[in-house]
Amino acid sequence: MNAHVARLSTASFETGPAVVVSNLVRSYGSRVVIEKLNLRIERGEFVALLGESGCGKTTLLRALAGLDSIQGGRIVAPRRPAVVFQEHRLLPWDSLWRNVSLGLQVPDARERAAEALTEVGLGDRLDDWPRNLSGGQAQRVALARALVQQPELLLLDEPFAALDALTRIRMHELVRELVTNHQPGVLLVTHDVDEAIALADRILVMRHGAIAFEHRVVRGASAPISRSELLGELGVNSHSTH
Amino acid sequence: MELSGIDRTVIGADSAPSSQSGDNAFAPTATKSKLGARGLQLLSWLAPVVLVVIWEWLAQAGWLSPHVLPAPSKVIRTAFKLAATGTLLNDLGVSLLRAAAGFAIGAAVGGALGILVGFSRVAEAAIDRSVQMIRAIPFLAALPLVIVWLGVGETQKIFLVALGVTFPIYINTVLGIRQVDPKLLELGRVQGLSSLQLIRRIILPGALPSILTGVRYALATAWLALVVAETIGAQSGIGFLAMDAREFLRTDVIVLTIVIYALIGVAADGIARFLERRLLAWHPNYGAAR
Ligand SMILES: Nc1ncnc2c1ncn2[C@@H]1O[C@H](COP(=O)(O)OP(=O)(O)OP(=O)(O)O)[C@@H](O)[C@H]1O
Ligand SMILES: [Mg+2]
Numbered sequence: 001m002n003a004h005v006a007r008l009s010t011a012s013f014e015t016g017p018a019v020v021v022s023n024l025v026r027s028y029g030s031r032v033v034i035e036k037l038n039l040r041i042e043r044g045e046f047v048a049l050l051g052e053s054g055c056g057k058t059t060l061l062r063a064l065a066g067l068d069s070i071q072g073g074r075i076v077a078p079r080r081p082a083v084v085f086q087e088h089r090l091l092p093w094d095s096l097w098r099n100v101s102l103g104l105q106v107p108d109a110r111e112r113a114a115e116a117l118t119e120v121g122l123g124d125r126l127d128d129w130p131r132n133l134s135g136g137q138a139q140r141v142a143l144a145r146a147l148v149q150q151p152e153l154l155l156l157d158e159p160f161a162a163l164d165a166l167t168r169i170r171m172h173e174l175v176r177e178l179v180t181n182h183q184p185g186v187l188l189v190t191h192d193v194d195e196a197i198a199l200a201d202r203i204l205v206m207r208h209g210a211i212a213f214e215h216r217v218v219r220g221a222s223a224p225i226s227r228s229e230l231l232g233e234l235g236v237n238s239h240s241t242h
Numbered sequence: 243m244e245l246s247g248i249d250r251t252v253i254g255a256d257s258a259p260s261s262q263s264g265d266n267a268f269a270p271t272a273t274k275s276k277l278g279a280r281g282l283q284l285l286s287w288l289a290p291v292v293l294v295v296i297w298e299w300l301a302q303a304g305w306l307s308p309h310v311l312p313a314p315s316k317v318i319r320t321a322f323k324l325a326a327t328g329t330l331l332n333d334l335g336v337s338l339l340r341a342a343a344g345f346a347i348g349a350a351v352g353g354a355l356g357i358l359v360g361f362s363r364v365a366e367a368a369i370d371r372s373v374q375m376i377r378a379i380p381f382l383a384a385l386p387l388v389i390v391w392l393g394v395g396e397t398q399k400i401f402l403v404a405l406g407v408t409f410p411i412y413i414n415t416v417l418g419i420r421q422v423d424p425k426l427l428e429l430g431r432v433q434g435l436s437s438l439q440l441i442r443r444i445i446l447p448g449a450l451p452s453i454l455t456g457v458r459y460a461l462a463t464a465w466l467a468l469v470v471a472e473t474i475g476a477q478s479g480i481g482f483l484a485m486d487a488r489e490f491l492r493t494d495v496i497v498l499t500i501v502i503y504a505l506i507g508v509a510a511d512g513i514a515r516f517l518e519r520r521l522l523a524w525h526p527n528y529g530a531a532r
Contacts, residue, residue, distance in 0.1 A: 065432060080434050089429045093447040093524040102443065103433030129524050145433075 018043045018078070018153045018185020019064060025072030026056070026063050033059045035209040036073070043152060044183040046176075048196035050234060051206035057189045060206070061155050064187065081153035082146035082184075086161055088138040090130040090145075097126040100145045116144035119181075120174060136167040140174070147178055154184040158191065172198055193230050205233045312494040317501065320494040329483075334502065337468060337479040340396070341506075344403025345464045349457070352408040356415025360449070361441075370416075377409045381463070382470055394475030402471040406463035414456025418449030451525060454518050461510040469503055 018041045026034040033056040041047050051057050062068045064075060065083045090099050100116050101109035110126075117123050120140040130138060139159055146154060156175075160168045176199060179186055190196055196203050197217065205213035213233045277285070294314055300306040301313030308316070324330035355373065358365045385402065392398040422445050430440045472481020480499050487495035522528035 067428060067431070080432075083432045085425070085429070087425065089425055091426060091429075091444065091447070093450070093522075094443070102430075103435050103439075131524065131526055149433075 016043075017041060018045070019081075019187075020076040021064070021073070023073035024060070024063065024070060024075065026059055026068070027071050033209055034063070037210045039204075039211060041153070041185040041187060043185050044179075046179055046186045046188070046199055046201045048188045048190055048200035048203045049206060050190065050193065050196055050203065050230065052234060053191075055206050056209055057206055058157055061157050061187065061189055064153070065155055078152040080149065080151065081155050082149045082151035083155045084139075084142050084146050084157070084159040086158045088130075088135075088142040090133075090138055090141055092130050095127045095129065096122065096133075096141055099130065099141060100148055102145060104148060112148055113144075116148040117141070119147070119178060120144045136163050136171065139163065139171065143171075143175070143178070147182055150182065151184050154179070154186045156186065156188045158189055160195070161191065168192075168195070175199065193227055193234070196230070197227070203230065205230070309491060309493060312497060316494050317497050320492075321498050324483075324495070324498070333479050333483050337472065337481070338506070340399050340471070340479065341403055341464055341468045344400045344467065345407050345460065347400065348404035348407025348464070349411050349460065351404070352411030352456075352460070353415055353453075355408075356412045356453075357419070359412075360416045360419030361445075366416075373409070373412060377413070381405045381409070381467070385470065385474075389474070399468070399471040399476070403464050403467040406467035407460040410459035410463060411453075411456045414452045414459070415449065418452030418456075419445060421452060422448035451518075451522055451528075454514070454521065457517065458511070458514040461514055462507070465503070465507050465510055 019039070021037060021039040024034055024037040024039075025032065037060065039060075049057050049060070059068070061083075063070050064077055065081055066077070090096075091102065094102070096117060097110055097113040100113035104112060106112060114123060114126055117126060120143055122137060122140060122144070125133075125137075130141070133141065139162075142159070160171050163171060172195065188196070188199060201217055203215045203217060204211050207213075215230070297306070297311070298314050301308070301311065301316070306313075312320075321330065355369060359370050359373075381402070384405065388398055388402055388405075392401055426444050426448065427440065430444045435443060469481060472479045473485060476482035476485065480502055484496050484499040487493075487499070518528045
């Protein structure tokens with residue numbers, strides 16, 4: 001097998017898709033977690049990835065981020081996709097603006113960080129410590145840190161799972177707005193069917209190491225996909241969940 | 243809806259414990275509210291002050307021989323006398339200089355080895371076991387050997403302090419580097435940091451709390467090493483002052499040197515605390531909340 005990850009520079013990626021995955025194989029030892037997976041995400045497209053626990057969503061996301069080696073297939077992705085993990089992963093010893101500008105190689109890093117923090121509603125906390133933030137605020141800073149890189153591909157691994165329902169809805173609005181402004185390709189891993197319906201242009205369900213179901217959400221359509229249909233795809237009998 | 247049981251368990255601001263706890267006067271909270279934080283602070287100083295006063299009184303009354311323990315007031319007078327002739331400050335300076343030189347050398351060696359071993363598994367395999375074996379020796383047990391090697395001059399004293407400092411710094415540096423959260427290291431890679439940036443922005447700051455703990459231990463051992471080293475064949479320094487006084491049964495000078503050693507210890511601890519507060523302002527356990 002010829003495993004290959006092509007990391008393209010920004011310039012050559014201006015118009016093409018945000019990421020293309022073909023025949024991806026990923027295994028831990030002899031256990032194959034992802035087998036012959038194909039995926040393509042356009043720039044500006046918001047894709048939500050559902051699937052039962054342990055089916056390999058995080059594994060796929062880590063492969064796309066270039067964090068793990070792959071055992072087969074091909075990934076064509078930007079050199080540096082931005083990632084927001086389930087935990088905020090802020091550096092406790094750096095102020096918020098230093099956290100947001102981590103890895104940013106520009107002379108006006110502080111101004112850029114300030115703009116990003118303002119976008120997520122924390123423009124007045126530049127010099128504060130991460131420990132003084134609530135969970136939702138910390139997750140917003142993590143989002144700002146991802147967006148300040150102006151990524152072509154944004155990878156989100158259950159970034160809102162630990163938040164309360166109200167904060168989560170606010171975060172949804174914020175994310176939609178930010179994605180509309182910056183137009184990256186987005187892959188959002190989530191367990192929340194409603195979150196997927198609310199945010200995504202396209203919803204994927206992963207099963208047995210591959211994409212088993214795909215649905216394109218048509219905004220403003222009279223009947224968007226029903227929860228029960230999606231839950232059915234996830235192997236849940238929807239009548240018993242209400 | 244069955245809410246009938248709930249209203250009984252509601253705790254409002256004005257239905258606080260007082261309602262049913264008439265016999266609760268000896269609970270910790272009750273004591274605290276009577277004395278207050280300042281009262282407790284005063285109380286904590288009361289015992290040592292009383293002890294000194296009793297000591298003074300016993301000495302004045304002649305119940306305590308000056309050859310056993312001189313009165314505190316006598317020790318203070320001796321301190322002023324020695325300070326006036328300049329010997330006290332001179333000896334203090336010599337002692338502090340020895341401690342500083344030994345600490346600097348020990349910290350540099352321990353820190354360098356610690357960083358090397360912390361970052362490289364190869365260095366760990368090559369160095370760590372030897373260091374751990376040497377560490378098993380209480381460093382003061384090596385004193386006779388050190389005297390054979392280096393005599394009883396300045397080198398021996400500085401060497402002994404450096405020896406005591408090296409190990410706590412080494413161990414805590416390695417530990418600190420190894421304990422850096424792998425999730426943060428992964429984040430550093432995601433953000434595209436170079437190896438050097440990874441060290442500067444994530445590994446060293448992450449290891450700093452542990453390194454400063456090492457500094458704190460090292461200050462304590464440096465000071466212990468200094469006392470022992472100066473007790474043997476010194477021509478100057480606080481330890482020399484004590485040994486010289488012993489010849490003439492000057493218990494007032496001996497007690498004074500003990501007090502000075504204690505003060506140096508307190509000062510060293512204060513420096514360590516100051517460093518922690520300054521450098522770990524971000525840390526919930528050290529920094530003052532903003
Ligand atoms: N480091 C690892 N070593 C071995 N097996 C692993 C490792 N990480 C994950 N796995 C296995 O790979 C499979 C997929 O894990 P993954 O974390 O991708 O699941 P997931 O879909 O993200 O699940 P969840 O929704 O619970 O987060 C699981 O069966 C898991 O046990
Ligand atoms: Mg996961």
